Amino acid sequence: MRVSIPLEQAYKLLNHGPVTLVSSAHGGRRNVMAASWVMPLDFSPPKVAVVIDKGAYTRELVEASGELVLAVPARLMSAAVLAVGNCSGRDGDKFAALGLEGMSTAKVGAPLVAGCVGWLECRVIPEAHNQQTYDLFLAEVVAAWADERVFQDGRWIFSDDPDDPLRTLHYVAGGQFFVTGQALEVSPAAQAA
């Protein structure tokens, strides 16, 4: 069900702007946080940019390990996405506290969060000025995975059901999300003006 994705397709997991979970691990500790401030940065080799606040426990683990995983949660994970933002990994392992399962990775030490539908294993590109001044982390994607029920041949293929629990999510604020909605195919000829 989880399949490896060619690296040149990795950006397509994030291109539509879904909310993500950032998982990290170092020295036998692990953590997970939610992040909406994430975007692709390059196609090949694929790179991403993500904002990780100085106060976040994730920040310590990412800086110590030089690694992170971005996961794209499905709608069925919406309560978990909110919950990971309402507690700190400093108070105990969030995976255990929230009943989250960590799955094995190919290239990095941080776990993949089960119940998501896309994952990007990343190595941080050290850029101290960006990290210190803007809380901005740049990273290279070194492995990518997707749930083949909703991502095939380099594209998201959600069912027609708007309530499909496998649709991805977009975060607003204060517990509010939008579900990824209708697919819309536009041909260049459609621009009549």
Next chain:
Amino acid sequence: MRVSIPLEQAYKLLNHGPVTLVSSAHGGRRNVMAASWVMPLDFSPPKVAVVIDKGAYTRELVEASGELVLAVPARLMSAAVLAVGNCSGRDGDKFAALGLEGMSTAKVGAPLVAGCVGWLECRVIPEAHNQQTYDLFLAEVVAAWADERVFQDGRWIFSDDPDDPLRTLHYVAGGQFFVTGQALEVSPAAQAA
């Protein structure tokens, strides 16, 4: 219909990961491109990050002026979003070629693209290394606007109609979009695990 938005709410126009139009102007010339690789970078003062390729005509105008506008197009603009990516401003004014209207701004020289539902006027924060190495531009938001039909009191309020032409868009690739879908409100108590 277009109303000024408090700067501290500006990030909410981008937080759900919509596709954007980047408009720019310098020396009597103007241009517009589509960009999905955009994210909020800070709350207050609000900042954004956007990737602008070295080959883009927009890049010249943004570097020369130090300014840009990010606009959030509604579904009714989907053909235009695709069209601005299929021609170059070097071959003539895209606004005229595509029937786009530029609206007046408060703080920067680049026009607001009419038909969008949110706009952020931005001044580039000079970061030569990011620009040269990653095509990554950081900018401070100096004014923000929204269409009050769909953004009120700091939140998007789309109608229940999934086909509402004022819903925002998320870009995938090759003319494929997702429309911003159902609103989903999650309470922290919903995490039972």
